[in-house]
Amino acid sequence: MKSTSSIGAVKEKNSQQGLVSLLLISLFSCFLVFFLLFKQTTKDPYIERTLNLSGSIKNGSQLFRMNCVGCHGISAQGLVGPDLNKVTEELNDKKIIVQVVKGLTPPMPSFEMDSQSMADLLSYLHSLNNEE
Numbered sequence: 001m002k003s004t005s006s007i008g009a010v011k012e013k014n015s016q017q018g019l020v021s022l023l024l025i026s027l028f029s030c031f032l033v034f035f036l037l038f039k040q041t042t043k044d045p046y047i048e049r050t051l052n053l054s055g056s057i058k059n060g061s062q063l064f065r066m067n068c069v070g071c072h073g074i075s076a077q078g079l080v081g082p083d084l085n086k087v088t089e090e091l092n093d094k095k096i097i098v099q100v101v102k103g104l105t106p107p108m109p110s111f112e113m114d115s116q117s118m119a120d121l122l123s124y125l126h127s128l129n130n131e132e
């Protein structure tokens with residue numbers, strides 16, 4: 001009984017294999033697309049490192065006085081640059097880091113600082129928001 005249907009079975013097996021590989025290929029392309037999309041939004045290692053550090057408000061305030069007060073004012077009240085007292089409400093940490101290190105909005109320069117200093121600066125900016 002088995003031997004009579006063997007040719008049909010082979011054919012069926014072949015088309016099943018074709019279907020399976022088609023499925024695998026489409027699955028693979030889906031993964032590829034997701035991977036590429038995901039990769040675009042994955043994180044900059046500098047930003048990641050900075051976000052994982054806890055900053056010191058004291059150091060941050062020193063850094064701010066050295067680098068930022070000329071444009072943002074001694075109490076971050078705003079001069080050439082905008083008031084930063086509520087900036088942590090308006091921008092998330094990632095955006096603030098990008099703002100400081102990437103130099104995308106002239107005349108504000110880009111600052112090259114290590115992640116710890118950046119984390120300190122972030123803590124300082126957060127502390128401004130807590131003071132009323």
Ligand code: HEC
Pocket residue numbers: 063064067068069070071072080081082084087090091096099100105106107108109111121
């Ligand atoms: C040469 C002047 C200058 C210096 C120095 C400067 N900034 Fe700025 N900053 C600006 C200007 C101008 C803007 C507005 C840019 C824009 O929105 O296009 C700005 C925008 C910002 C913003 C975004 C504010 C918002 O509401 O979008 C942040 C955060 C910021 N600065 C932080 C800093 C920090 C922290 C430092 C010091 C490390 C610094 N800036 C030093 C001029 C300066």
